Each structure stands twice: as C-alpha cells, then as structure tokens.
Amino acid sequence: GAVVSQHPSRVICKSGTSVKIECRSLDFQATTMFWYRQFPKKSLMLMATSNEGSKATYEQGVEKDKFLINHASLTLSTLTVTSAHPEDSSFYICSAPQAGRDEQFFGPGTRLTVL
Amino acid sequence: EDQVTQSPEALRLQEGESSSLNCSYTVSGLRGLFWYRQDPGKGPEFLFTLYSAGEEKEKERLKATLTKKESFLHITAPKPEDSATYLCAVQASGANNLFFGTGTRLTVIP
Numbered sequence: 001g002a003v004v005s006q007h008p009s010r011v012i013c014k015s016g017t018s019v020k021i022e023c024r025s026l027d028f029q030a031t032t033m034f035w036y037r038q039f040p041k042k043s044l045m046l047m048a049t050s051n052e053g054s055k056a057t058y059e060q061g062v063e064k065d066k067f068l069i070n071h072a073s074l075t076l077s078t079l080t081v082t083s084a085h086p087e088d089s090s091f092y093i094c095s096a097p098q099a100g101r102d103e104q105f106f107g108p109g110t111r112l113t114v115l
Numbered sequence: 116e117d118q119v120t121q122s123p124e125a126l127r128l129q130e131g132e133s134s135s136l137n138c139s140y141t142v143s144g145l146r147g148l149f150w151y152r153q154d155p156g157k158g159p160e161f162l163f164t165l166y167s168a169g170e171e172k173e174k175e176r177l178k179a180t181l182t183k184k185e186s187f188l189h190i191t192a193p194k195p196e197d198s199a200t201y202l203c204a205v206q207a208s209g210a211n212n213l214f215f216g217t218g219t220r221l222t223v224i225p
Contacts, residue, residue: 004158006158032211034211034212034213041220042217043202043215043216043217043218044159044202044215045215046212046213046214049211049212091156093158093159095158095159095213097211102146102147102149102164102206103147103149103161103164104149104161104213105161106151106158106159106160106161107158108157108158109156109157109158111156
C-alpha cells in the first residue's frame with residue numbers, strides 16, 4: 001500500500017515553454033500533497049503544500065506564479081512550471097501522507113531539463 | 116529554526132563492516148523523526164519513524180535509535196545492495212511538512 005506515482009519521469013523542454021507534472025496517490029486518498037525540489041547531491045527542499053479544494057501554500061522564495069499547483073481531486077496534484085528557464089532544471093518529487101500516519105510516501109520523481 | 120545535520124556526508128564500508136550514521140537535529144517540539152533511503156534518480160523510500168527519546172526500530176540490517184538531540188542509523192553487516200543515500204527528516208509539532216538533512220551517501224564495497 002501507500003504508492004505514489006509521478007508522470008512524466010523525465011521531460012526535456014525548450015526555454016519559455018510550460019511543463020506539467022502529475023502526482024497521484026494510487027491506493028489511498030490524500031487531502032494534502034507536498035512538492036519538493038532536489039539539486040544534485042543536495043537534500044530535498046520543500047516548495048509548496050498542495051491542499052485539495054483550496055489554494056496551495058508556498059514556501060518563502062518560491063514564486064507561486066511560476067510554479068502553479070492544482071490539487072484537483074483526493075488522488076491528484078499537478079505542478080506546472082510556467083515559462084521554464086534553464087535554472088528550473090531539477091529533480092521534482094512529490095509526496096503524500098496517508099491518513100492516520102505521519103510518514104510521507106514519495107513519488108519516483110520527475111527529472112526536468114530545460115534547454 | 117529547524118535544523119538537521121547529517122554526518123558523515125559520505126561513507127565507504129567493506130561488505131560486512133558495521134557502522135552508524137548520525138542525524139543531529141534542532142526543532143521546536145519534535146513530532147517525529149524519519150529515516151528514508153534514496154537510490155540515484157529515485158524518490159525517497161520510507162524506512163522508520165521515531166517519536167520519543169529511547170525509541171528504537173529495526174528492519175533487517177538497519178536499526179534506528181533516537182535521543183533528545185540526535186538519531187543514529189546503525190547498519191549491521193552491510194551488503195552492496197545497502198548502498199544508497201540515507202536521509203533524515205524531522206517534523207515539528209503542529210506541522211505537516213518534513214525538514215530534511217542533506218543525507219549520508221553510503222557505498223558498500225563487495
């Protein structure tokens with residue numbers, strides 16, 4: 001149980017385009033999901049908390065107009081990187097806690113490369 | 116401010132050579148401390164949750180312990196398949212998010 005998927009696993013795009021990343025909880029419902037960013041050999045940095053049915057909460061320094069988050073249902077959150085630039089290239093990972101448990105279950109991550 | 120420091124940054128062990136990884140933390144009221152394993156290019160895989168000082172959890176060759184200031188991940192007789200980055204994270208009281216350390220990159224040599 002507690003499986004989280006992400007799609008796509010890898011994406012390459014041109015500078016200026018937008019990219020959508022999906023995060024799904026496959027066998028449980030998640031009213032809250034988290035989006036992290038990870039640079040090579042660095043730890044996970046929380047970007048935002050995605051809340052089903054309400055606006056996302058962004059961490060300090062994260063541009064909410066650039067990283068659009070939509071939590072459309074109890075099993076799906078999407079992160080859209082708008083007008084992507086090379087500095088947005090990174091490994092994006094989502095996670096979700098299962099109801100009644102404190103630990104978060106992570107997706108496999110999405111490698112974004114912006115040319 | 117919450118802070119998590121992991122040491123060492125990298126560790127190379129011979130197969131069968133036991134060792135410990137350290138996670139020192141500062142948090143405004145600990146709700147839980149978490150250990151994850153991360154393989155290259157993959158998302159973190161949950162290992163353990165610890166809630167109070169003195170608590171211990173075990174899984175195969177891994178044992179996690181917790182004090183009021185730090186946690187240890189003990190690896191007994193490691194195998195090459197234990198090679199990975201081990202991440203420690205804390206959750207503060209009243210918070211939903213996790214705050215991660217930078218990890219220890221473990222390499223077990225056959």
